[in-house]
Amino acid sequence: RIRANQGHTVTVDLDLPPAQPPAYLYHGTVARVMDAIRAEGLRPMARHHVHLSPDRETATRVGARRGRPLVLTVDAGAMHRAGHVFRVSANGVWLADAVPPEFLRLRE
Numbered sequence: 001r002i003r004a005n006q007g008h009t010v011t012v013d014l015d016l017p018p019a020q021p022p023a024y025l026y027h028g029t030v031a032r033v034m035d036a037i038r039a040e041g042l043r044p045m046a047r048h049h050v051h052l053s054p055d056r057e058t059a060t061r062v063g064a065r066r067g068r069p070l071v072l073t074v075d076a077g078a079m080h081r082a083g084h085v086f087r088v089s090a091n092g093v094w095l096a097d098a099v100p101p102e103f104l105r106l107r108e
Contacts, residue, residue, distance in 0.1 A: 016087035016095070021076035025052040025094050027104075028063025029070050034106070037072070042099035049087075049095035052076070073105045 027042060027050070042050045053059040056071050063069025079099065080086060087095045 016089060018085045019088045019094075021052075021080055021086040021088075021094055022054065023075075023077040025054060025074040025076040026056050026059035027052055027072045027074060027099070028059035028061065029072060030063060030067040031070060032067070034070065037104065038101055041101040041104060042072075042074075042096075044098065049097060050099055052086075052094040052096060052099075054092060054094065070106060073107065074099055075103045075105070079103045 029037065044050050051062070052074055053062060059071045060069050063071060076086065076094070079096070084096060084099075089095060
């Protein structure tokens with residue numbers, strides 16, 4: 001039997017409890033979507049959650065799937081203190097409903 005770690009586009013009850021994230025998480029993306037990210041933050045789009053990586057290297061690999069990668073730093077600690085809920089999947093991917101732009105930083 002195959003089970004998804006993250007729901008992607010299919011509704012799956014992941015049954016993951018809320019978890020306290022590390023101080024920082026990372027998100028790999030590409031330049032062509034940065035204007036929207038700066039304006040709206042990270043949204044799940046066709047997925048059910050925003051996927052976040054525990055380290056820059058993983059986020060770089062994720063971003064590279066769509067082109068030349070950019071890595072955003074997510075102030076997960078501040079988000080958590082502000083009441084945002086995080087979950088962590090069995091494969092180590094952190095999940096959030098969204099990431100508002102004020103919690104994002106691009107090291108250029």
